[in-house]
Amino acid sequence: MTLTIRPATRTDLPALIALYADDGLGKNRDGGAVDDAYLSAFAATDSDPNHILAVGEAGGEIVATLLLSFLPGLSRHGAWRAQIEAMRVSSARRGQGLGRMMLDWAVAEAQSRNCRLVQLTSDRQRDDAHRFYERAGFTPSHLGFKKTLETE
Numbered sequence: 001m002t003l004t005i006r007p008a009t010r011t012d013l014p015a016l017i018a019l020y021a022d023d024g025l026g027k028n029r030d031g032g033a034v035d036d037a038y039l040s041a042f043a044a045t046d047s048d049p050n051h052i053l054a055v056g057e058a059g060g061e062i063v064a065t066l067l068l069s070f071l072p073g074l075s076r077h078g079a080w081r082a083q084i085e086a087m088r089v090s091s092a093r094r095g096q097g098l099g100r101m102m103l104d105w106a107v108a109e110a111q112s113r114n115c116r117l118v119q120l121t122s123d124r125q126r127d128d129a130h131r132f133y134e135r136a137g138f139t140p141s142h143l144g145f146k147k148t149l150e151t152e
Contacts, residue, residue: 001058003101008046008053008065013038015062016055019088052109056089056102063090064098068106070113082110084120103136 008016013034021031045051045067056064066087072080084106089099110118121144122129130140 001096001098003064003098004057005054005102005105006057008042008055010039010042010046012055012062013042016053016065019062019065019090020086022088022091054102054105056098058093058098063093064088064102066102066106068109070110070115076116079116080114081117081119082106082113082115084118087120099132100136103133 017030017032017034017038042053045053050070052068054066054068055062064087067085069083069085070080071083072078084103087099087102089102107118118138120133120138122133134140
């Protein structure tokens with residue numbers, strides 16, 4: 001299987017939104033048309049060199065995505081870290097190694113930027129994803145907390 005990984009473009013947004021909505025959790029949070037909120041979020045990530053919204057293409061179709069962010073910090077003696085968010089693989093294409101290719105690409109990008117740590121979060125309900133990340137060498141070392149902020 002050949003997977004081409006590249007930065008997302010604005011024209012990729014419908015396919016990305018469909019990927020986010022293509023699972024049990026995402027179907028309640030994402031989907032629909034490209035609107036101002038999606039366009040604004042894309043513009044923010046696209047214009048910031050510390051973020052890469054990546055897509056994976058196979059056979060001319062977008063089948064995977066992730067957001068890779070690079071975070072400076074003082075801890076770990078001033079180490080930079082990479083944060084992987086919103087990783088998705090099309091439900092029709094899971095089990096073909098595409099997720100591992102995306103993850104390996106993200107780790108290589110982090111190494112190329114001299115990051116000393118790669119981290120990610122995964123919803124507690126995603127048991128299959130947890131097993132996948134552990135097989136890829138990630139350890140569930142921390143307990144994460146989130147607070148949803150209401151918009152006006």
